[in-house]
Amino acid sequence: MLTKGLPFYTILLPNLLKFNAMFFQQIINGLTVGGVYALIALGYTLVYGILELINFAHGEIYMIGAYLGIIFLGIFTAAGLTEYSLLLSLVLTFIMSTLVCSAYGFTVEKLAYKPLRNAPRLNPLISAIGVSIFLQNYVMLTQGATDKVFPHVIPVTIIEFSNVTMTTLQLFIIIVSLLLMAGLHLFIMKTKTGKAMRAVAQDKIMASLLGINIDRIISVTFIIGSGLAAVAGLMVAMYYGLVNYSIGYLVGIKAFTAAVLGGIGSVPGAMIGGLVLGLIESLGAGYLSSEYKDAYAFIILIIILLVKPTGLLGKSEGPRP
Amino acid sequence: MKKLIFMFWCALLTLPFMGIRGAAYLFFGIAVSYGFYVALANMFGKIKKPDLPVNMKLLSTALIIFSFALPFLVRDYYTDVAILVCIYILLALGVNIVIGFTGLLHLGFAAFYGIGAYSNALLTTALGLDFWSALILTLILSSLAGFLLAFPSLRLRGDYLAIVTLGFGEIIRLVLNNWDSVTRGPNGISNIPSPVILGFEISSLKYYYYLVLLFMLSAAFIVKRVQRSRTGRAWLAIREDETAAEAMGINTRKYKFMALTFGAFWAGLAGALFASKMHFVSPESFTFMESVFVVCMIILGGLGSVPGVIFGSLILVLLPELLRDFQLYRMLALGAGLVLMMIFRPDGLIRSRQ
Numbered sequence: 123m124l125t126k127g128l129p130f131y132t133i134l135l136p137n138l139l140k141f142n143a144m145f146f147q148q149i150i151n152g153l154t155v156g157g158v159y160a161l162i163a164l165g166y167t168l169v170y171g172i173l174e175l176i177n178f179a180h181g182e183i184y185m186i187g188a189y190l191g192i193i194f195l196g197i198f199t200a201a202g203l204t205e206y207s208l209l210l211s212l213v214l215t216f217i218m219s220t221l222v223c224s225a226y227g228f229t230v231e232k233l234a235y236k237p238l239r240n241a242p243r244l245n246p247l248i249s250a251i252g253v254s255i256f257l258q259n260y261v262m263l264t265q266g267a268t269d270k271v272f273p274h275v276i277p278v279t280i281i282e283f284s285n286v287t288m289t290t291l292q293l294f295i296i297i298v299s300l301l302l303m304a305g306l307h308l309f310i311m312k313t314k315t316g317k318a319m320r321a322v323a324q325d326k327i328m329a330s331l332l333g334i335n336i337d338r339i340i341s342v343t344f345i346i347g348s349g350l351a352a353v354a355g356l357m358v359a360m361y362y363g364l365v366n367y368s369i370g371y372l373v374g375i376k377a378f379t380a381a382v383l384g385g386i387g388s389v390p391g392a393m394i395g396g397l398v399l400g401l402i403e404s405l406g407a408g409y410l411s412s413e414y415k416d417a418y419a420f421i422i423l424i425i426i427l428l429v430k431p432t433g434l435l436g437k438s439e440g441p442r443p
Numbered sequence: 444m445k446k447l448i449f450m451f452w453c454a455l456l457t458l459p460f461m462g463i464r465g466a467a468y469l470f471f472g473i474a475v476s477y478g479f480y481v482a483l484a485n486m487f488g489k490i491k492k493p494d495l496p497v498n499m500k501l502l503s504t505a506l507i508i509f510s511f512a513l514p515f516l517v518r519d520y521y522t523d524v525a526i527l528v529c530i531y532i533l534l535a536l537g538v539n540i541v542i543g544f545t546g547l548l549h550l551g552f553a554a555f556y557g558i559g560a561y562s563n564a565l566l567t568t569a570l571g572l573d574f575w576s577a578l579i580l581t582l583i584l585s586s587l588a589g590f591l592l593a594f595p596s597l598r599l600r601g602d603y604l605a606i607v608t609l610g611f612g613e614i615i616r617l618v619l620n621n622w623d624s625v626t627r628g629p630n631g632i633s634n635i636p637s638p639v640i641l642g643f644e645i646s647s648l649k650y651y652y653y654l655v656l657l658f659m660l661s662a663a664f665i666v667k668r669v670q671r672s673r674t675g676r677a678w679l680a681i682r683e684d685e686t687a688a689e690a691m692g693i694n695t696r697k698y699k700f701m702a703l704t705f706g707a708f709w710a711g712l713a714g715a716l717f718a719s720k721m722h723f724v725s726p727e728s729f730t731f732m733e734s735v736f737v738v739c740m741i742i743l744g745g746l747g748s749v750p751g752v753i754f755g756s757l758i759l760v761l762l763p764e765l766l767r768d769f770q771l772y773r774m775l776a777l778g779a780g781l782v783l784m785m786i787f788r789p790d791g792l793i794r795s796r797q
Contacts, residue, residue, distance in 0.1 A: 194459065244548050252784075259774040
């Protein structure tokens with residue numbers, strides 16, 4: 123038996139060592155993409171935790187965030203602010219697009235989901251699909267169907283150590299997403315609003331009896347989720363340099379997969395799920411086949427839902443919906 | 444005042460995307476059209492909606508006669524559109540069995556449609572079979588695909604099922620797109636032959652229209668009969684309350700299998716007819732939007748009602764063809780329409796009687 127097992131190791135190990143550089147390269151790429159997935163997955167998981175609704179339009183909110191980043195940076199550049207101070211203009215872009223994107227999330231909830239809160243469960247889902255189609259075509263009609271280019275204003279330096287390269291932008295994305303996740307965790311655990319959010323997620327009726335304004339909490343949830351998606355969209359626009367009106371759909375599904383992978387409704391789960399999905403995707407693209415890169419997320423999703431529907435960190439309480 | 448603030452808020456939101464002038468136009472546009480709406484509602488609000496007694500039997504007979512006479516009344520272009528309508532009705536009938544009757548929100552029906560189209564295309568071009576034997580194999584294949592996908596749906600409910608089926612649809616599309624050696628990737632398969640009956644090739648639009656129409660009418664008839672059978676009632680019971688249905692002794696597993704297999708069967712038929720009509724298939728025709736489009740049809744018409752499905756497909760295929768100038772705004776209206784339907788009329792335009 124041992125002799126049968128031997129060739130396997132003797133072939134695999136040197137190969138792994140030889141491709142070590144590639145391995146670490148894919149890890150870095152995976153963490154970058156994974157951080158973005160995690161930020162979007164947080165929006166899904168927060169909304170699902172409270173409303174038990176798959177917010178199909180969340181991917182579109184992320185796409186709108188990316189567009190807003192390009193638009194606002196364009197405005198600031200035209201106004202001469204970027205020449206004056208690049209940092210200031212970038213910070214303002216981040217703030218403005220997050221704010222407007224949160225406003226979009228807030229409005230979508232008020233218009234399309236709130237009237238359906240007591241309807242059968244499939245109705246809000248279909249409404250969400252409608253919102254998603256609407257927003258996609260709205261952006262296509264107002265901004266054109268061609269790719270938009272992110273202005274080349276950010277100087278990118280490449281950090282290199284032993285064949286593994288990492289751009290400052292990648293480092294920036296990883297750090298920002300980790301910081302935002304930590305911030306969100308603190309917000310949910312420590313503040314009064316965060317506590318109220320957890321209470322509403324556990325039991326809506328009880329929470330409202332205890333004097334929590336449910337409508338307000340749901341709005342806050344949508345605002346936070348959309349803000350995180352806006353930051354993710356902006357960073358992706360900076361990273362790839364190109365934005366299209368249809369990017370929201372696929373990334374949205376992948377981020378949802380990440381949320382399910384980590385256990386939907388669980389905030390740390392979404393963070394871990396996003397990072398794991400990013401790693402799986404870039405390692406799969408590096409070692410298996412890059413053509414089916416987009417299919418990995420769906421395959422993982424189906425396997426997870428069939429084998430362990432509660433995800434990595436989800437609680438298994440009561441019957442599943 | 445509150446409504447004015449709301450309009451202003453909407454205009455403000457669109458400001459970065461449409462510029463100052465666009466947002467201002469939008470604001471005044473919404474305000475003026477809302478004013479019109481209020482004025483009209485005040486004028487006509489008091490008139491009660493007429494409750495038209497419609498004789499369904501007479502109406503459907505008239506419609507069927509009209510549909511048979513259609514190719515002689517209109518230009519070839521409209522016959523072409525009518526063929527497309529019939530194919531979509533077939534597809535929507537299949538989706539309706541799963542979503543409308545059984546209540547399983549399935550968002551990957553384009554996959555069965557695609558499997559039907561591709562297997563017909565491959566069997567006729569690569570293996571050289573004739574249309575009819577290929578059709579039989581295609582129907583078996585697509586039903587089998589539906590049967591296999593029923594396994595996950597036994598364990599999942601509601602929105603989880605929606606997501607899994609969506610993923611399934613995307614995987615099939617990616618396979619069609621990337622499996623170059625068989626499906627020729629994004630280039631698609633061309634030169635799919637027309638069907639032949641008794642040595643007579645059905646290549647002209649008129650004859651093909653009659654073929655598709657016959658398939659569509661028989662499908663509508665069969666689905667309607669099945670809906671009223673024991674099976675159909677079991678499906679309805681599952682839709683209304685799965686736990687209660689199980690408690691009443693309905694084998695929910697079996698009936699879910701049946702619903703998905705039966706639904707996939709019609710989708711496969713629609714796909715096969717689509718392939719031999721177009722003489723060309725490519726993965727582009729089987730995207731997620733296609734699935735959503737069909738779901739829109741049955742929601743517009745009314746979930747679970749066969750006349751509703753036919754009506755919904757008719758509207759959603761015909762309207763974009765008639766309003767060519769507004770092609771760009773089609774999807775925008777579709778998205779907004781879905782939300783509005785869900786809020787104001789979740790049962791669809793034609794309510795099913797159950």
